[in-house]
């Protein structure tokens with residue numbers, strides 16, 4: 001049996017879309033234009049995700065790399081087409097943030113976030129590329145202040161999510 | 165003369181810098197001046213925002229304050245960086261509650277988001293400079309080269325925030341490309357995503373999206389695909405072989421950054437802009453149009 005997840009409801013309602021969500025009339029335009037629904041119709045459906053989020057029915061929990069939320073390629077086509085101006089991808093970000101906090105997202109995401117925490121960059125500088133930059137006549141990339149980055153990410157408690 | 169803060173981003177800066185080489189050569193010719201700053205990752209609107217929205221906002225805001233310190237607008241070479249910085253800038257400008265939350269965090273490192281600068285995508289800047297000026301700099305006409313334009317999603321959507329171009333019929337990239345004498349073809353999947361995002365979770369659906377895109381461009385007679393985002397570039401260039409395998413069809417579609425196309429039209433040598441680092445070969449195309 002699925003029960004109502006009040007934390008999910010609260011987070012979805014708190015996201016700055018406010019109460020826009022309740023105006024979704026399930027027309028399905030979002031799913032019509034979704035490139036992932038087109039190639040994997042049984043596995044990914046933004047319309048259903050909106051309905052479930054609104055009701056607080058968290059069927060997404062308890063699965064590593066759950067394609068029902070992580071399948072979104074974040075093309076923002078649904079946001080653009082929605083006749084009710086619902087910012088779907090913002091709601092999906094709430095679902096994904098909760099999935100990561102529960103330790104359930106695809107590895108790609110936490111690996112990238114970890115690199116950003118450690119080096120300030122998703123792709124840290126490497127000697128071979130630095131040489132290539134020089135050969136191409138490009139200036140050196142200025143290194144970010146990692147101490148500042150980590151202070152920020154400790155303040156947002158990303159360090160605990162990433163187990164740093 | 166306006167000087168922009170250059171935001172090449174992690175992918176171009178630290179993985180495929182040859183795209184930056186073409187951009188800088190084109191900027192020089194067109195009189196766009198830039199300077200460096202010690203920016204961190206933008207951070208990635210698909211990756212990092214999915215991990216933690218609050219962290220994404222705060223990190224994006226920190227980058228904006230670096231440009232604010234110098235009172236200079238940012239020019240982005242990447243759709244992802246552009247979307248993050250523009251969205252964070254807009255969200256904090258219009259949401260006092262979020263702004264004060266973020267500024268409380270930034271206060272710990274002695275920074276404050278003020279919202280005093282703008283963020284530009286390089287395609288907007290090139291388009292503002294205009295076709296006439298581009299034509300003036302050209303030494304090589306690419307007359308008749310049929311190309312498929314792909315702006316990528318984060319360049320123009322969500323349009324309410326990005327405000328760069330039409331969300332479903334983007335015109336600026338086409339206008340720039342047309343200035344070189346190349347002909348942008350109409351193809352059904354022009355606004356379809358490259359599929360990179362879903363690839364972070366699973367490869368096969370991403371390759372299906374990519375194959376749909378390339379098939380459509382090929383069917384419309386495109387000889388090359390023109391892009392303005394390094395994530396799209398990598399998806400099309402590096403993963404094309406995988407998409408071909410899945411589709412059971414050879415695309416052999418050269419991928420050119422729009423600044424590469426312009427650099428070639430301006431007479432730059434293919435070697436000087438690192439075209440040899442592309443995975444999908446460009447030789448035949450260059451030979452056909454007599455470009456060295």
Ligand code: SF4
Pocket residue numbers: 023024025026027028029030031046047050081082083084085086088
């Ligand atoms: S397009 Fe908008 S209103 Fe229609 S189902 Fe999707 S979210 Fe609901």
Ligand code: SF4
Pocket residue numbers: 030033034035036037046071072073074075076077078079088089
């Ligand atoms: S943003 Fe996600 S849900 Fe919306 S259309 Fe694109 S892939 Fe589908």
